[in-house]
Amino acid sequence: xxxxxxxxxxxxxxxxxxxxxxxxxxxxxxxxxxxxxxxxxxxxxxxxxxxxxxxxxxxxxxxxxxxxxxxxxxxxxxxxxxxxxxxxxxxxxxxxxxxxxxxxxxxxxxxxxxxxxxxxxxxxxxxxxxxxxxxxxxxxxxxxxxxxxxxxxxxxxxxxxxxxxxxxxxxxxxxxxxxxxxxxxxxxxxxxxxxxxxxxxxxxxxxxxxxxxxxxxxxxxxxxxxxxxxxxxxxxxxxxxxxxxxxxxxxxxxxxxxxxxxxxxxxxxxxxxxxxxxxxxxxxxxxxxxxxxxxxxxxxxxxxxxxxxxxxxxxxxxxxxxxxxxxxxxxxxxxxxxxxxxxxxxxxxxxxxxxxxxxxxxxxxxxxxxxxxxxxxxxxxxxxxxxxxxxxxxxxxxxxxxxxxxxxxxxxxxxxxxxxxxxxxxxxxxxx
Numbered sequence: 001x002x003x004x005x006x007x008x009x010x011x012x013x014x015x016x017x018x019x020x021x022x023x024x025x026x027x028x029x030x031x032x033x034x035x036x037x038x039x040x041x042x043x044x045x046x047x048x049x050x051x052x053x054x055x056x057x058x059x060x061x062x063x064x065x066x067x068x069x070x071x072x073x074x075x076x077x078x079x080x081x082x083x084x085x086x087x088x089x090x091x092x093x094x095x096x097x098x099x100x101x102x103x104x105x106x107x108x109x110x111x112x113x114x115x116x117x118x119x120x121x122x123x124x125x126x127x128x129x130x131x132x133x134x135x136x137x138x139x140x141x142x143x144x145x146x147x148x149x150x151x152x153x154x155x156x157x158x159x160x161x162x163x164x165x166x167x168x169x170x171x172x173x174x175x176x177x178x179x180x181x182x183x184x185x186x187x188x189x190x191x192x193x194x195x196x197x198x199x200x201x202x203x204x205x206x207x208x209x210x211x212x213x214x215x216x217x218x219x220x221x222x223x224x225x226x227x228x229x230x231x232x233x234x235x236x237x238x239x240x241x242x243x244x245x246x247x248x249x250x251x252x253x254x255x256x257x258x259x260x261x262x263x264x265x266x267x268x269x270x271x272x273x274x275x276x277x278x279x280x281x282x283x284x285x286x287x288x289x290x291x292x293x294x295x296x297x298x299x300x301x302x303x304x305x306x307x308x309x310x311x312x313x314x315x316x317x318x319x320x321x322x323x324x325x326x327x328x329x330x331x332x333x334x335x336x337x338x339x340x341x342x343x344x345x346x347x348x349x350x351x352x353x354x355x356x357x358x359x360x361x362x363x364x365x366x367x368x369x370x371x372x373x374x375x376x377x378x379x380x381x382x383x384x385x386x387x388x389x390x391x392x393x394x395x396x397x398x399x400x401x402x403x404x405x406x407x408x409x410x411x412x413x414x415x416x417x418x419x420x421x422x423x424x425x426x427x428x429x430x431x432x
Contacts, residue, residue, distance in 0.1 A: 004075035011070045018062040061423040068416045077405040088151040092117040092158045144170040162382040171392040193246040207381040253285040260308035270348040274359040333361040
């Protein structure tokens with residue numbers, strides 16, 4: 001037996017407390033002189049012996065209660081040797097509705113180890129369809145965690161979406177076979193509607209196993225393809241079929257503050273030209289305010305601030321791009337230390353604004369479609385090849401047996417509850 005928190009065992013010294021109380025209660029009583037003992041009767045000596053036995057029982061119960069509480073805090077565990085499972089099947093939750101997977105699961109023996117491709121790899125249960133998270137898992141992160149599974153080999157059934165490949169390819173010593181079951185899902189859906197005067201700009205996402213792209217389409221409000229609701233805040237596409245209802249947004253001008261000192265005039269000029277190109281290309285008005293006065297009082301009036309100065313940046317609730325050279329940075333614009341803070345890492349000149357794609361990085365910094373960026377995984381149906389999905393195999397010797405630890409704390413809680421009831425009954429009887 002081992003303990004997770006063995007330091008709590010020092011609390012067993014508290015067993016001396018009920019022993020001391022018991023011994024104190026056995027002290028000889030004081031003699032009190034009274035006027036008459038005529039009405040007092042003799043007590044049977046055998047009853048005194050019974051009292052002594054009951055007090056010892058009560059002492060034992062209280063010592064046991066303290067010992068159990070200490071053991072529960074120390075969290076005792078029993079170690080036993082166990083053997084690895086020969087093979088473990090792991091299924092991506094989104095495949096549970098796939099008839100091919102359902103047939104495969106039914107064909108396996110009842111004692112087969114079948115788990116879900118999620119954190120902690122829960123076992124497959126009858127209500128897995130209701131409890132499962134159908135978001136795309138991080139395949140490499142979970143593959144690294146598979147190394148802790150007590151199994152000789154692993155078979156993973158997955159859709160192999162490209163959005164599930166993140167971070168560094170792991171190196172593990174488990175034999176994992178990835179089986180891709182993807183029927184070639186595709187998406188062609190309107191995801192955003194924006195009103196522009198008497199027109200509606202529809203943004204659609206198109207995705208299949210090999211590509212992800214977006215398409216814009218302008219439709220007049222009096223077209224039969226759209227129907228505007230009474231309040232004017234949503235539209236229905238193909239109203240005769242009532243196919244899709246979308247919120248209708250409006251494009252307010254982007255308010256940008258460009259604050260620079262005389263040493264950063266060139267950077268300010270290149271950024272101003274890039275913002276002008278973005279406005280014309282995206283047909284999105286940008287209200288640019290330029291100043292060399294670093295004491296800006298109303299920073300809250302601007303959603304975006306470009307700070308080309310070494311001076312400290314005033315607080316702002318919007319997105320901030322500040323100049324901080326970093327020769328090791330790979331991009332012109334990188335994320336800063338705090339939320340909504342971004343850094344311009346190099347001085348700008350006529351060459352690097354094209355080579356480093358300044359305009360494209362400014363578009364990314366403006367973050368014109370924040371909701372789309374958050375939900376892109378839902379629409380991205382691109383898949384990767386098995387060779388791209390497979391982690392590196394580290395050939396190291398592993399033992400087919402392992403030591404399994406079982407916690408007995410829950411049983412100690414049951415015994416504690418029973419002893420507490422018995423102790424209260426005995427104490428009530430003895431009036432202790």
